[in-house]
Amino acid sequence: LLEIVRDATLDRVINDAFDHGGPVRSELTLDGSQIELHAVATRNQAGEITGVLVLFHDITELKKIDQVRRDFVANVSHELRTPLSILRGYIETLLDSPETSRKELSRILGVMERHSKRLDLLAQDLLTLAQLESVNPNLQLGNVDLSNLFGEVVRDWEKKLVPKQLSVIVDVPPDLPTVPADRVRLQEALYNLLDNAVKYSPEHGEIRLTARQRDEEIVLSVRDSGIGIGKEDLPRIFERFYRADKARTAENIRGTGLGLAIVKHVAHLHGGHVEAESELGKGTTIRVVLPVRM
Structure with a gap:
């Protein structure tokens, strides 16, 4: 054994x-x-x-799991x-x-409200992620009509599209x-994808929601015309709390950093996976790929 595993730690353990x-x-x-x-001495009948x-x-x-846990706790603490x-x-x-002017008071309360909402969103996303990662996520499966679902989602987001005058195109055969x-x-996954698309799209931009059949899979995609993601960041965007190029992301459009991780977990729970395609300055496409049959 000592010839196969040449390590000072093993020698020390055996000697101890x-x-x-x-x-x-x-x-x-x-x-x-x-x-x-783990080492323990063996003895004969005489106790030697x-x-x-x-x-x-x-x-x-x-060890990897423990490191993930440590990173997660550190990231939550930072957020x-x-x-x-x-x-x-x-x-x-x-x-x-106490004599703060009404104008200054209004500004301060506005900042406080914005950050209290950020805390609320973080708490909601953490709860959602915990539910998705639990042993029993309790999926309520049914046959979902994607044309109907996409229409519902777009109607829910109409008001959020107005400030930037964004247009949404739904393409479902x-x-x-x-x-x-x-x-x-x-729906939760699509909300998170639309949230990103809205945040990172320029004014008068276009967001495209598409669904297609690809062999024995259904591919749902959300494409935006935003700032895009660099090649070095693309493989990591589905990690919890990972943000692509923070220097290029304005503080006021940063989310909780959990949205795409939630999307990935939703896809995995359905036996599917996620894909990402992007180029700087040319927008981003995120795909949720689901099996036709589970």
């Missing part, structure tokens, strides 16, 4: 087990894998130590800290300056089959 007899635990990296070691039993446990995946700090700062200002899906979850 020989010296003290009791169980010894340690970790080492072996060919890129994280290995947990005759050798050492070493147990190797590959904990690589556990909460900014609006909370701003709210606390303005509350202190109001307490210290009349003979497209229904898709087996949880209508509420699918």
